[in-house]
Amino acid sequence: MANFELAGLSAAPGEVVKGHLGHVTLADGNKVGVPVVIVNGVEDGPTLVVTASIHGTEINGTGALLKTVNATDPTQLKGRLVAITVGNPFAFQVGSYFSPVIAPTGDGINMSSAPMWPADSGGTVTLRLAGVIGEAIKVATHSIDVHSNPPDAIPFTLIRRDACPDETVLAEMEKMAEAWGFTVIDSPGRSATGVVGSSLAHGIPSMTPELIADFFLWEDNINSGQIGITNVMKAIGMLEGDIVAQATTPMQGDFYMADRLTSHKGGLMWIKHPPGTFLREGDVAVDMMDVWGDLIEEVKMPYDGYCWSFTGGVGYTQVVPEGTQIAFTFRER
Numbered sequence: 001m002a003n004f005e006l007a008g009l010s011a012a013p014g015e016v017v018k019g020h021l022g023h024v025t026l027a028d029g030n031k032v033g034v035p036v037v038i039v040n041g042v043e044d045g046p047t048l049v050v051t052a053s054i055h056g057t058e059i060n061g062t063g064a065l066l067k068t069v070n071a072t073d074p075t076q077l078k079g080r081l082v083a084i085t086v087g088n089p090f091a092f093q094v095g096s097y098f099s100p101v102i103a104p105t106g107d108g109i110n111m112s113s114a115p116m117w118p119a120d121s122g123g124t125v126t127l128r129l130a131g132v133i134g135e136a137i138k139v140a141t142h143s144i145d146v147h148s149n150p151p152d153a154i155p156f157t158l159i160r161r162d163a164c165p166d167e168t169v170l171a172e173m174e175k176m177a178e179a180w181g182f183t184v185i186d187s188p189g190r191s192a193t194g195v196v197g198s199s200l201a202h203g204i205p206s207m208t209p210e211l212i213a214d215f216f217l218w219e220d221n222i223n224s225g226q227i228g229i230t231n232v233m234k235a236i237g238m239l240e241g242d243i244v245a246q247a248t249t250p251m252q253g254d255f256y257m258a259d260r261l262t263s264h265k266g267g268l269m270w271i272k273h274p275p276g277t278f279l280r281e282g283d284v285a286v287d288m289m290d291v292w293g294d295l296i297e298e299v300k301m302p303y304d305g306y307c308w309s310f311t312g313g314v315g316y317t318q319v320v321p322e323g324t325q326i327a328f329t330f331r332e333r
């Protein structure tokens, strides 16, 4: 079997190679690169690209990926795992969801909204880093973009059925999602950007598992990510062994992502039911209280459904101004 070559890195069969996929250059000449670990197997097989910390606050995906890399024996592997451990190094560095404002470009890009393949090679630094990740997607047979919600959430995996170009890609994506072992939620109507959009647009099955407790390297959530990635490697024929059940039993149903709930008053968010609780249309999901202790708004479910997480937008605090998206919801078809 020939060496696996990617972006100037070369991995022999059975070799683990660590480096950067590519770089952008800052004003002072420092280079910012996208870190990668290639775990190359001893037999041919799939090329699974897994990205983490595309949102810089969601670092437990990085933790799960690093544990998976360290636990994967390349001599037992068919194909290779391409672990992009920090998808957005700008955001990761400063603990920010988006890229920070990088003077004088503005930037402040959400890497999930960045085109990766084809990339915006004339764009600002974050958009150019997206193109660096795109180079890995070009050689992938499968990809996974690991994200994470703030602590008050259920674990789930977002898939995109309407973005699959054919039945084969659809079936492979659904196989990956089932193997990962979280509740599966379809998310129609999204753009062909980010890892998943760029992959599916080119017929590469892909999905977005969402762990819990974004900022924290808590053992149980890290483990669920490691179980998920390893299960997918088993399901697509990279590793031998049985699928391992996740600690949280996945919800059964044909679910899809619905609207977010919005606060129309500023104040403190009091969450009325744990995430994943079935709520009927009109049930109060969140009470808003002002800083004088008065209940000023009941934020109600506009349909029968569920909240998967409660966040103050991307600020992760339960104190929010009016006009904040405070919960993500999903429904059953």
Ligand SMILES: [Zn+2]
Pocket: 055, 058, 147, 148
């Ligand atoms: Zn995210």
